[in-house]
Amino acid sequence: MTSNLVPPAIIFILAAILIPFLKGKTKSVYMLLIPVAAFYVLVNIPMGNIWTYEFWGYNLIMGRIDKLSMVFGIIFTIMAFLGILFALKVKDDLQHVAAIVYAGSTLGVVLAGDFLSLYFFWEVMAVSSTFLIIASRTRASREAGFRYILVHLIGGLFLLAGIVLTIQKTGTTAFDYIGLNGIESYLIFIGIALNAAAIPLHAWLPDAYPHGTPTSTVFLSAFTTKSAVYLLIRTFPGADLLIWIGAFMVFVPIFYAVLENDIRKVLAYSLLNQIGFMLVGIGIGTQLALNGATAHAFCHILYKGLLFMAAGSVLQMTGKIKCTEIGGLYKTMPLTCLFCIVGAASISAFPLFSGFVSKSMVVTATVNEKMVFVYLILQFASAGVFHHAGIKVPFFTFFGHDSGIRAKDPSWNMILAMAIAAFACIFIGVFPQPLYNLLPFTVDYVPYTGAHVVGQLQLLMFGALAFALLILSGYYPPEIKSINLDVDWFYRKLGRGGYIVLDKGLNTLNMISEGVVMGFLKGLVSFFKNTAAKIALFVAVNIWLVLGYRDKRLAIKKNQLYNDILNGTLPVGIGAAVAISFILLVFILT
């Protein structure tokens, strides 16, 4: 049975290749069938290590199947389906291919049982997601995409360095629990924490995600950070450091979320806040806490996806997404408004909505461990989440001042995707047991007790009272066209000043590595940089000729591809040069 099944990651990645050649309904059905096929595989594979291959004397394990990887695999596949459905009518193959490769590589990361396949899929994830950011094809999105890939390549280098050192030490590529001890574990930790957007390595997220297209942000919100959360649960459960990073993360981003003008940026900051809850759970590391982190990731993917879908619908239909420019949209977009409220109620952990049955597990874990301070921060943040994501997002988008915009609800596929996600949020909130059955440990937890429901409702509703009173009194900070500085300032503003220094520094570094050991690699890098573009052009032009593109259209296509390659692979060249220097440095230091 197993031998007939193809790893879900491979299904996604191989299937993506055919997308540009299909048209119309065939294409839609084909794209929707990809996650369905992957889901079929997931529910039919046995537990244990499967899809193991030998590669240069190392074992590749492309299927480590246990309850933990299974629950993440399932939710990622579901979200891939919803994201594809939501983006079904997008007329841009680059986005479809990138999104599906991205979803596939995430599944690759989740099911990987060894470092090599993990690292491979990790980098595919970084590159494919970059294309989703630059898919908006604006100057701002290109620049944000460039910063995004640079940050992730650096994160990837930390991970790679940690992996190399670990393999050298243990002699095996397989991995499981790592724990924080020794430099190699910290390097791996930093690499994963960066993808989890753990503060202070978080700024790439609110910087890049709001630049995606209305549909691509839905994918972005689900995969990178939660696959990192999965890895942290797997490799660093019980690391005390994560409790404090998590507590900081639930706390600080909500202030930014309150101030932000761009709705998708508000959602990006609330994403950080939600990951904070997961990290606290991972840091506590008890069975209840890890179940809580897993369950919360599961629910979070659905309701955050739903919220980004609602925001994407608004952006798609109005062309605007800033609080100062929208408002009063409930009048003509009632369905989008309704779904947004369901997402908002779920993220706020209202009883009968999904967040309630998952977040409370983490909160209860802090109670069981007698962590008063962390408990109070989490409760503060819970009220704060309701405030900025639960009320602010729907209020300023669909109510608030009437912007005069009369946009309609989006197309059926977008409505359907939101409806399914909303249904799932409510279903999990009302019947949590099916979700609890999926969790890695046996669940002995009852979310619906009178005290818990009333306590949570008091916390939320009186938070809402504060919002109402502050709005009515005019003390609430007004929406202003503005941006708010975050730590990306260091590499964006200071970086510009230090660019020359850095440039010279890197060149020197390159020259040293070139002269001393790896002279041939420079040639290799430039070879790949130039030939990649040429090969891609050669292949693409032939395909286009077959497809009937001629003259002007062909020229435009060529130009587009050339620019895409320049935007996409140029940093890879730099990355490779830095990679070599970096690994050398680590080897010298240890």
Place this chain on the structure above:
Amino acid sequence: MKKELTIFDNPKNVKKLLITFYCSLVILLISEFFIHPHPAFSFEHVKGFSAVYGFFSCVLLIFLAKILRLIVMKKENYYDK
């Protein structure tokens, strides 16, 4: 022109909504006396602790956010200059 919802254009409806909201707050406070208490920490023995905590959390959130705004807010074209 497609029909549009205008329910909240009427101030009466907004008022009704607010009254419903205030009533629900009172009901929440009263209902705490009828449930089996399950306090996480000793301070939660106090009735209405969650309500007070939720309320002041949000006030503090806004207060601190306003201060933060003084420090971090820049014009939209800040990074393009």
